[in-house]
Amino acid sequence: MSQLENASRSQIEEHQLARLQLGLSRILPHNRFYEEKLRSHQVSISLSSFDDLSSFPFTTKQELVADQESYPLFGSNLTYPMNDYIRLHQTSGTTGRPLKILDTQESWDWWAECWMSVYQSAGVTRDDIVFLAFSFGPFIGFWSAYEGAKRLGALTVPGGGMDSLQRLRAIQEIDATVLVCTPSYALHLAEVAQEHGLDMRLSNVRITIHAGEPGASIPSTRERIQSAWNAQTYDHAGMTEMGAFGFACSEQQGLHVNEGEFIAEILDPVTNQPVHEGQTGELILTNLGRWGNPAIRYRTGDLVRHGGYSCACGRTFLLFPGGVLGRVDDMLIVRGVNVYPSALANMLHRFPEVNEFRVIVTSEGPMDEIALQVECPSYLKSAIEDELHIALNLRVPIETVEPGTLPRFELKARRVEDRRNGA
Numbered sequence: 468m469s470q471l472e473n474a475s476r477s478q479i480e481e482h483q484l485a486r487l488q489l490g491l492s493r494i495l496p497h498n499r500f501y502e503e504k505l506r507s508h509q510v511s512i513s514l515s516s517f518d519d520l521s522s523f524p525f526t527t528k529q530e531l532v533a534d535q536e537s538y539p540l541f542g543s544n545l546t547y548p549m550n551d552y553i554r555l556h557q558t559s560g561t562t563g564r565p566l567k568i569l570d571t572q573e574s575w576d577w578w579a580e581c582w583m584s585v586y587q588s589a590g591v592t593r594d595d596i597v598f599l600a601f602s603f604g605p606f607i608g609f610w611s612a613y614e615g616a617k618r619l620g621a622l623t624v625p626g627g628g629m630d631s632l633q634r635l636r637a638i639q640e641i642d643a644t645v646l647v648c649t650p651s652y653a654l655h656l657a658e659v660a661q662e663h664g665l666d667m668r669l670s671n672v673r674i675t676i677h678a679g680e681p682g683a684s685i686p687s688t689r690e691r692i693q694s695a696w697n698a699q700t701y702d703h704a705g706m707t708e709m710g711a712f713g714f715a716c717s718e719q720q721g722l723h724v725n726e727g728e729f730i731a732e733i734l735d736p737v738t739n740q741p742v743h744e745g746q747t748g749e750l751i752l753t754n755l756g757r758w759g760n761p762a763i764r765y766r767t768g769d770l771v772r773h774g775g776y777s778c779a780c781g782r783t784f785l786l787f788p789g790g791v792l793g794r795v796d797d798m799l800i801v802r803g804v805n806v807y808p809s810a811l812a813n814m815l816h817r818f819p820e821v822n823e824f825r826v827i828v829t830s831e832g833p834m835d836e837i838a839l840q841v842e843c844p845s846y847l848k849s850a851i852e853d854e855l856h857i858a859l860n861l862r863v864p865i866e867t868v869e870p871g872t873l874p875r876f877e878l879k880a881r882r883v884e885d886r887r888n889g890a
């Protein structure tokens with residue numbers, strides 16, 4: 468644990484303020500996007516206290532996408548000359564036009580440092596063999612996880628270009644001790660292993676680290692991964708536009724924000740006022756080291772709960788109990804009840820017979836209605852309906868379907884099918 472990780476709040480904030488001030492001095496003379504944005508909002512860029520940050524305007528993804536359309540290809544959020552940039556990545560583009568993100572060597576090293584914190588807090592060392600079960604494409608998460616493991620000094624194995632069975636065999640053959648992939652894919656790999664008579668509980672994998680979607684912070688999902696792999700399971704959170712900002716500690720109560728490298732605010736998505744401890748809001752992040760392509764007060768669209776600053780692990784970094792709870796846009800309001808797909812996953816995964824599920828959203832006038840398709844034996848139908856009724860105080864219709872019939876996901880699981888407004 469670094470010194471800052473268990474420092475007092477005032478020491479942490481002092482560090483963040485100094486880093487942001489340094490960053491602004493590097494960004495502003497050259498970065499047209501932020502120079503124009505901050506000038507048009509007439510904010511003072513000399514920050515005398517932490518509260519001054521609240522006068523800074525938000526940055527949104529739509530704004531960055533529009534900027535890249537106005538200034539093709541890479542937009543104007545660039546601080547250095549083009550030939551200083553060494554990596555190009557892009558967002559998945561599942562919710563609109565992909566965002567292209569460039570990194571300098573300095574920013575790339577910073578990414579690797581942030582990922583190294585994820586490994587270290589999970590107990591990974593240079594003696595480990597890290598297998599990355601991803602298709603290595605233009606998505607940044609895999610590459611930064613790879614760079615972080617390399618920086619830690621572990622033996623790092625990219626598992627791109629393989630199917631699930633080949634990956635399982637590779638994990639066994641090389642005696643991998645750490646598996647990095649999405650939580651859904653860890654469960655899918657375990658299913659494939661079972662189909663082929665492989666028992667991954669007997670493999671050397673002792674730690675699994677997950678990203679890309681909520682899951683590893685959901686207790687019942689985490690337990691399921693842990694038992695399928697006989698390993699300790701850790702969550703992590705990151706974004707292409709932002710960096711690897713969250714990691715799980717030994718207490719596994721959710722995610723800590725890496726407050727040495729990021730400033731986190733949690734705001735009510737409607738009023739934009741800070742929420743109190745225990746409340747849920749939208750995560751707003753500022754990164755403190757990616758000066759080549761910075762993000763200041765970025766609206767992540769992620770919902771998190773403010774869990775305060777004290778943890779049994781000794782860290783004083785802000786805690787999000789349950790990790791990232793979902794997307795602000797994913798929240799469904801069914802007969803006045805807020806429903807998050809991650810909460811449904813938690814309830815369903817308490818049934819060992821349940822594999823995948825899908826949420827079907829329809830609309831009845833202005834109201835949303837949901838129904839679930841669940842891969843499990845049909846005799847569980849009423850037990851699941853009762854469980855959901857107790858947990859949500861809602862009657863949700865369940866349709867049981869044959870195992871293996873619902874889609875599986877290597878990347879972000881998309882378990883909500885929106886059939887509202889005739890969609």
Ligand SMILES: [Zn+2]
Pocket residue numbers: 716717718723778779780781782
């Ligand atoms: Zn902790």
